[in-house]
Amino acid sequence: MLTIGNLAKRTGTKVQTIRYYEQIGLMPEPGRTDGGQRRYREAELDRLSFVRHARQLGFSLEAIRELLDLSDHPGKSCAEADAIARRQLRQVEQRLARLEALRSELTRMVHECSGGQTADCRVLEVLRDHAECLTDHDEIGA
């Protein structure tokens, strides 16, 4: 029987985050001591590990909810889980492309800065110069 603090340590999660997951129904309500403190078992450790791992892979909580649901129903087709992963992969690739563009622009800015006064700072100049804008008006991939 794990306390919430131990569960937190073993999964690299904050205590509050675990309670948050319970609140939004991602983690089940655990057993309690007479005094009302939560106590967890291995099954819950596994579930939380699943969630954390998926979060690290960039899945949204909604996607994780779907994945957990699939995982809870082993008879279902794998296609859905696969689709979620593929969707996620596409997103990651888009973000990567975006970030690479950012890196090159930032690198250029930083390297061209001569270190004088702000009046001729290349960093500020690039930001000011509308013509050098990234071409589209997308949101940032961050």
Added chain:
Amino acid sequence: MLTIGNLAKRTGTKVQTIRYYEQIGLMPEPGRTDGGQRRYREAELDRLSFVRHARQLGFSLEAIRELLDLSDHPGKSCAEADAIARRQLRQVEQRLARLEALRSELTRMVHECSGGQTADCRVLEVLRDHAECLTDHDEIGA
């Protein structure tokens, strides 16, 4: 004299976002018509373009506030702006590294999925298998 809607169009910003920037003091309070509608000039268009461009490069609003302040004082040393940009570059590089790791793991997951039932789905298996966790417990770079 631009209406807020035109300013929005010319900078690829939502009207509400411009009002939000004004509210948090990133954009100055503009002039108003007798009826109370905002009217903008070129200077404000430039400032907003600067902000949007910096946002596209992933700078936080706080960083942008500093950059704007530097830009408003052309006599100051450029070093600070340079430092902000370098910080941003480091962050971008960290995210890139993180995302690249995610991509390879997701790619592996997707390639290994055999298309059967969820019981033998690699996607879910990888997420379940604690031993395959990314080594650290960092937050995701997203």
Added chain:
DNA sequence: GCTTGAACCTCAAGCGGCCGCAGGGTGTAC
């Protein structure tokens, strides 16, 4: 058995960076 102090509890609000809606007023073209 008693005391300490770390860990737990609930509830609520806050963060960044906006977006969207309701319910109304304005500006301009015909």
Added chain:
DNA sequence: GTACACCCTGCGGCCGCTTGAGGTTCAAGC
């Protein structure tokens, strides 16, 4: 003069947590 697109304020919502206040419980040491 009227239609209708646009503007206004204010507030609540989004995600994925985090922080804080104010109080209770548990386990170890004496």
